[in-house]
Amino acid sequence: MEELISKEELYQTIFKRKSIRKYHQDKLSGDQLQSIMDFLNEAKALDSEINFEAQIVDSDQVKSLIPIKAPHYLQFFSEEKGDYLLNAGFILQQLDLYLAANNLGSCWFGMAKPKKEIIADSDLEYVITLVFGRAAEDNHRDSIEDFERKTLSEIKSGSDYYDLLEAARLAPSATNGQPWYFKVGAKQIHVFQHQPNFIKKFFYEKMNRIDMGITLSHLWLAAEEHGYKFKFEKYSYDPALVEGYNYLGTVKI
Template sequence: MDYNNFYDIIFKRKSIRKYDLSSLDNNILQELLDYIGNLKPMYKNIEVQMKIVTGEVVRNLFPIKAPYYLLVYSEEKEKHITNAGFMLQQVDLFLSANGIGSCWAGLTQPKKEIANESKLNYIIALAFGKPAENIHRDNLSEFKRKAIAEIRNNGEKDELLEAVRLAPSAVNSQPWYFKVDKNKIHAYCVKSNLIKGIIYNRLNQIDMGIGICHLCIAAKHLGEDYIFISDKDALDNPPKGYYYITSIEILEKRI
């Protein structure tokens, strides 16, 4: 995985919703499949499958007409939804880096005819194909995002958190908040009320995986390694209105 290249892509990627419906070259699809085979999970013990399908075999409530969809399936385990978001965001960036448009598709479902193709649970899809609009943003002002001060308690890890700030999220809700405590970054997700929660709880957990993916790419870019840990104190002391997801411990810089 070329982290340096992906780091740059974080600052210009965007969701692509207009596609040229023609097919992608078989070599490109093969390269994508090879790349998918080497994605980094947050948790190695969760089984995940990804399948490329064409637009005819999915049902779209919100119609993005794309020629291809990457469907993600996962074993149900603790944090499996966040893990899926973490992995699929690597594909979003890979596609953007290679001139292929993509858009997370939270309202897309596999049609009945392919419903039994995986024994795992369907999580979400990423629409993709040749873009029929500019693939990248020209500058940062085109990102509609919260200010950095709204998503963290102090500025000690802003180089990492700026990459999270720009991450995509369902309905651009940006549900993340980070408590920085020396070399640990505790990640929290906003709580939804009962009604909103029916739709957003799941999507926001995917968003958290996406944001954490951007954080990890920024850490690698800065030559830092990291591990995911569960921190009891962070779990017990969430900011008001948020719940704990995980902590990222930044390890000493590689030389």
């Protein structure tokens, strides 16, 4: 299939995207919705052995304590195997960038739950929702200074691969928690996930894993853009220790 958008364009969008929570309520066309599904089905997976499916529904199919009123809700379901939450974050973040690159708004919606019938209807496990539509607020950031993020020195040690880590740094995350840490080695970057305390664990365990997939997708796009390889693996031992964080895996570049 012809590429719906270049990886370079997705990469460039990392530096201007933002979460959109105000939408025009008119629906996108059938063709636009189809392109969105086509893009998702062609997106790169971290683990292509894990099946997933998505459906686009209206607000009446969604429950949430703190709603976001949008014309469309994409509910993502996955086979519950391997690191499926990581894989889901990795895949769906490409869609978040695709939507922003096409001048549409989108927002990850971890607070949402599908209606019971929808969950019962699917053989796969419900993972998360992404809302989208025509933005009724400014859709892009003007500069990197407009991102509220930790500094690079707070999230990494080692001096190489600035471009890769800068893209990873700007990734969105649930409640902007940014649960990642990177330790740079020779031709590899070890990736760590913040260990939530006992109270936060209940809510954040699932979201943080999705966040890690999101940051890995930014790292992958940056690797593509700057001519590096990208192979994500997990060593059977911890290659390094970072206090307060758990080892997640290693990107070989």
